[in-house]
Amino acid sequence: MQVELLKELVRTIAGKDTEAIVDILGSEKSVNEFKIAEKLKLTINQTRNILYKLYNQNIVSFTRKKDEKKGWYIYFWVLNPLKSLEKLLNFKNKELYDLEHQVKSKENKHFYICASDSLEFNEETAIHHDFICPECGQLLQLATFDKKIEELNARIKKVKKEIIIVDVELAKIKEIKQKELEKEIEKKKRLQKAKRARARKQRKKAKAAANPKKKSKKKKKSKSKKKKPEKKKPKKKRR
Numbered sequence: 001m002q003v004e005l006l007k008e009l010v011r012t013i014a015g016k017d018t019e020a021i022v023d024i025l026g027s028e029k030s031v032n033e034f035k036i037a038e039k040l041k042l043t044i045n046q047t048r049n050i051l052y053k054l055y056n057q058n059i060v061s062f063t064r065k066k067d068e069k070k071g072w073y074i075y076f077w078v079l080n081p082l083k084s085l086e087k088l089l090n091f092k093n094k095e096l097y098d099l100e101h102q103v104k105s106k107e108n109k110h111f112y113i114c115a116s117d118s119l120e121f122n123e124e125t126a127i128h129h130d131f132i133c134p135e136c137g138q139l140l141q142l143a144t145f146d147k148k149i150e151e152l153n154a155r156i157k158k159v160k161k162e163i164i165i166v167d168v169e170l171a172k173i174k175e176i177k178q179k180e181l182e183k184e185i186e187k188k189k190r191l192q193k194a195k196r197a198r199a200r201k202q203r204k205k206a207k208a209a210a211n212p213k214k215k216s217k218k219k220k221k222s223k224s225k226k227k228k229p230e231k232k233k234p235k236k237k238r239r
């Protein structure tokens with residue numbers, strides 16, 4: 001599991017200081033929601049709020065069990081690795097798109113900046129103000145975004161790497177799932193085969209039990225030959 005990336009995902013969806021949930025639900029066992037609250041040091045309602053946000057995005061799922069003593073349901077939560085990684089991939093692809101868009105816009109558009117108060121203006125606004133800062137009256141300067149573009153490109157490189165990592169992880173999980181599915185199908189086939197064999201055996205047995213001798217067959221025949229009692233014709237009514 002890509003714990004750090006998943007934490008980033010959880011933080012994005014559920015808000016600040018929620019990422020510890022990835023550690024708590026990290027193992028494949030489902031966890032009692034009261035335990036999750038205890039570990040997060042939050043109230044049960046705060047904890048449920050976080051879990052519902054993640055549940056709405058398919059990142060976690062739950063099972064519930066009835067507490068026989070208290071009579072209410074207790075929820076047990078578990079992380080969905082496949083859905084989480086798919087979500088993460090979407091999220092990273094969107095981030096990449098945004099970053100690339102930012103680079104393009106910084107490369108192709110001219111920006112103007114006021115050196116004294118760091119205000120930024122697009123070309124249209126700068127022309128409108130005759131290249132003079134409306135705040136302090138200083139002459140605006142054509143901004144170079146080389147440093148910013150460099151930063152963005154570094155970030156793009158990082159996100160691309162993360163996408164590859166998630167892709168690999170996703171492929172692994174899908175392969176495991178596929179194998180599990182194939183195993184299950186094989187098992188079903190075997191069970192059905194055994195069931196059919198049993199049914200055949202039983203039919204044979206039943207057949208043997210139904211007509212042990214020919215005598216019974218004869219009796220059956222004679223019985224069938226018997227005439228059915230004819231219906232009596234309704235008597236004519238006297239006039």
Ligand SMILES: [Zn+2]
Pocket residue numbers: 114115116117118119133134135136137138
């Ligand atoms: Zn200014």
